[in-house]
Amino acid sequence: MKRNQSALMLGVLGIFASSLAFAQNYQKMPITSGLNADVIANGVGSSSLTTNNDVDGVSYAFVAKDFLLTAASTPITYGMPVDGVINSIVTTTPGLSYQLGSLSANNSLRLAAVNDSGILTFTTPKAATKLYMLSTSGSGGSTLSVTVNFSDGTNQQFTGISVADWYTGTNIAVQGFGRIKKPGATPAAGDDVPSPEGGTNPRLYQNELAIDAANQTKLIQSVTVAKTAGTGLPNVFAFSVDAYSTCVPPILQPVGTITATSAAISWTAAAGSTPASYDVYYSTSNTIPAGTATPNFPGVTSTSLTIPSLTSNTTYYYWVRSNCSTATSQSAWSFGGTFKTACSIFTVPYTENFDTTSTGSSTNNNAPSCWSYLETASSAGYGYVSTTSPFSSPNSYYLYNSSDNTGSQMLVSPPTTNLSSGTKRVRFYARSSSTGYTVVVGTLSNAADPTTFTPIGSAISLTTTQTQYTVNIPAGSNAQLAFKHGLGGTFRGVYLDDITVQEIPSCIEPTAVTSSNSTINSANIGWTAPATAPSSGYEVYYSTSNTAPTSSTVLNATNSVTSTAVSASVSGLASATTYYAWVRSVCSATDKSVWSASPTTFTTTCTSTNVPYTQDFESVTVPSLANCTTAQNIGTGNTWTTFSPGAYGFTSKVASYLYSTSSAANTWFYTQGINLTAGIQYTISYKYGNNGGTTYVEKMKVAYGTSADATAMTNPIADYPNITNNVTAITETINFTPTTTGTYYFGFNCYSIADRNRLFLDDISITTSSLATSETASAKKDIKVYPNPFSDVINVSEFTNIKTVKITDISGRTLKTIENPTKEINVSSLNSGLYLITMYFKDGSQNTVKAIKK
Structure with missing residues (x-):
């Protein structure tokens, strides 16, 4: 199908990539004379002071990144680079760059009228196969001619060279460096205010001039540039070359032996070439080195080299160039090669929690570095790092079999030193999308072949809660561990997290820690003993924090108890408080197990x-x-x-x-x-x-x-x-x-x-209440309610001292409230029955009597 990934194999995964781009010998051609205009505002001060001309004829100049109108102005984040180095973005010439003239002096050959021309003389004449021109045209396009002048007095002419308007053209070498309006005699709003121009303007363009084969060995001394047509104002800023050399780059051969820290590379000399030595350059970046790049291994006299001191499981790129004995003694860099170093063999203990690996998807299977996802060819399943259902955030590993109920989907660990020595175990957390799905732990004899999987014991039945499982790895010869989807049906998802491979400890921790019988200030903690019970019992640690204890956690009478049984009571707890408890085995005073994997959680009851x-x-x-x-x-x-x-x-x-x-x-x-x-x-x-x-x-x-x-x-x-x-x-x-x-x-x-x-x-x-229902205190107020039984009206004696009368039924439900009552109270709305009549006096006391309505 789509994603049968081979597992990690030692020393045999070299890749020879002759498709990488050929490294050209690009070199800058600094100009020593001939520039006639400063059109780049830079430094501190008005653009009218730091330039002597404009680009477009209507007062707009370019702006450098260090331009400040005043020392207190906010620095800009765009502009021409202060060092004047322009790196071309033309995709066909990767690595080509130009050197501008000084930003504080003339830096453009500006040709205002048709037939205007100028001669640009280069600091160091060079032979070239191609010449590249960096230019633009302000306020419209222009057409130029360029005459290349060689040191022997001959020349080669190029005509009809089109230079686009600085806002509309293609074949862009650099863009988005901004511009500025130079103040006129009468300053206007917007003068001396730099603008990024949308981040895509203005633009400088690149023109390629191919040198005839007969002229490629000649040194280019200068160029004569003339404006031949167009309404725009051409500005020529710089030139670079693809330098000519009689020295030919070597031809790379397939990569040889690869280890976790080294790779054997080789090459052959090009036909008819006999270089005196070679330079080797390598990097984790696929950026082609410049001609001036310092090689990692200069002057290699053989045609092979083992690159040492590499990082395991890392992709590298490399290039080789020839050193010849002629006047043009150094070739361009060769085509690039690439290889990936093998993974180191992991030593225990090691843990993988998937949290530093980018997430994958059903169409992008992935695994952490040195781990791999392995499946039967054409399987419908998949495996990848996911943010769903982790035990420890943010990630877990997801195995899903989709419609496949016969194949294999598994997560494969790195090769591990002495994995099958009989002294190792793996602890991991797992859960499934529904209860009863399974995962099988085993080993692989061939990490690229799922049929070499050997299970360890029976399939583990999972629940929908992340739970820790421990599997001891038996003696054998396999070096890699695998977690295989247990199938048993289609469209089943399994999540793995926090996998730890370690030595089986001499003191084994208890499992299945539970809590019960929590009261206001106590609770019972229980657990399952390991196969070999510890000779010195157990320690129980409890806390209101869910932070697990470590081997250095200090135990005392306020946070722990000991027990020789498989249960213990903890007391002295705060009421209505949630606690967490862990247990560990004590095999001796100096040999204690790790703490149980997950705490039990309980909450003490509330006090009345x-x-x-x-x-x-x-x-x-x-x-x-x-x-x-x-x-x-x-x-x-x-x-x-x-x-x-x-x-x-x-x-x-x-x-x-x-x-x-x-x-x-x-x-x-x-x-x-x-x-x-x-x-x-x-x-x-x-x-x-x-x-x-x-x-x-x-x-x-x-x-x-x-x-x-x-x-x-x-x-x-x-x-x-x-x-x-x-x-x-x-x-x-x-x-x-x-x-x-x-x-x-x-x-x-x-x-x-x-x-x-x-x-x-x-x-x-x-x-x-101030009165009990026995009414023994009613004598405090000699108040009478009559008649009793009553019909529709009741009378209250001494009503002037009463603030409120409240009538309730025997269940306590309030039926009628009378504020500031008079002697007679109408109760015709009440049904027949027994009522409590409570009188609230102005002095704060109260009296309750029983009365019956007929």
Whole structure:
């Protein structure tokens, strides 16, 4: 199929790449005289001071990267390079560069009118096969002629050379270096303000002039450039050559023996050539070396070389050139060769977590350096580094068999020293997309052939949680480990992470650490012993941090216990706190195992509290609930959360039943356990509201039970079946007298037949009432309620000292509240039954009496 990758093989993976570009002998031709205009603004000061002409005839000049109008100006990030070296971007001449004239002197041959001309003389005459011109034309295109003058007095003429406008042409050598408007006699806005011109303008162009074969041995001394046509202003800046040499580059041969740190290369002299020696240049970059590059190995007198001190598993590129004994004694660099060094043989211990490898895809299988993905030819499966389901972020390794249920897909490790000595093991984490998928651990005798896979034991059945597994590697001869997809069906995904190959320790760690029976301040920790139980028992480390202990972690009485059994109790813990625990074996005072792979996690229970109890949610981090309070969602789509102050009209932070998506919302909020005493009357107060308008009708019940669970909330004490559009909180107060002493949990239940409800809850308090229901203290106020039984009106004596009268049913539900009552109170709306009438006096005391309506 597409991606059967051979695994890593030692010393045989050399690649000979004669397709790499031939290295030309490009050399700059610095100009010693003939430039007549400075058109590049540079340094500090106005462009009118640092140039003496423009490029285009309308006051625009080029700008250098070091240009500053004043010393305090912000430096620009574009412009002509300060050293004047222009590296051509023409793809057919890689490595070609030019040297501009001084940026602080004349740096252009500017030809304003047709038939204007100039002679540019080169500092060092050179023989060449090609001459390259760097130029542009301002305010329109131009046509030039170039006469190449040789040192023997002869010349070669080139005519009809087209130079494009500085904003429109192709064959671009360099672009996007910006320009600047030179100030005129009357300065204008925009003068002396450099502009990057979109990052693609202005442009300098490259023209190639091929020297006739008869002239290639002659030294080029100067060129005469003339404008022959066009409306533009041509500016010629520099020339370079492909230098002529009678010395021919050698011919590279296929790479020989490759190791992790060396490679044997060789070459032969070109036909008819007898170089005195050769230069060798190599690099991890495929950039062709310049003619002036310093070779790594100069003056090699043989036709072969073993390059030493290389980095393993690395791609290298190399070139060779001839050194001859004629006047033009050095050739261009040869065609390039390439090779990749082999991987070093890994020594244990080593770990691979896939986190530094780029991710792949189903169309781009990959693996970490020195690892490989191996599959049966034409398999539909694949394997690559993925960001999905890691044990340690960010990456894991993904094996997927797609529609293949008969082939092989596997991750292959690097070759490992003495892997099959019988003293090694591999520990790794794995999970599958669905429970029951498998992975098989084994070894390979041929890392490029999946049929040489030898399994170690049975397939490992995985779960959907990343779990650590340990496999001891038996004695044998194979050097590479492999993790093979267990198949068993099609379209199954397996994830691997944190693979460690190590020596089997003398002291083996316990496994399957669990926790149970957590209380307010204690919990039991259990584990499975290793095959050989440790002679000195175990150590248990616990912490509120999920950071695993190490061999240097200090154990003391506040964070650890010891045990000679396979369980231990930890105590002295904080209530309502999440803990993590690890276990290790102690084989002797100096020989202890590593800590168990993953911690067990448990949370201690909440302590109960005494009255007064308050919960205003102000100290709660949005959107969490308060410590030791809980929520229970019955059905789907229901959520208790908290809102910040000011949300939906509430001035304080509130808890809320937020946006149920279930058409039958049913969610409970529970207080912390509260210790109450039998026979004592308690007052339960809370605020509630609904922001759903009249569209969404909220319903809320209040109940109590002996645990924070809906099944225990069997004792209702209030019910509000019609809560609508109450943005401003409603305060409710319920009197409650327990019949038994114990811990009580109070629950607030939002229920509805519609979805998207929003019920708010705030300022829950439970306090001791000033009166018990026995009414033994009623004598404090000689108040009479009559007649009793009553019909539609009741009378209250001494009503002038009463601030509020509240009438509740025996469940504590408030039915009527009368502020500043008169002697007669109309109660015709009440049904027949027993009622509690509570009178709140102006001095803060209260009195409750029972009355019956006929």
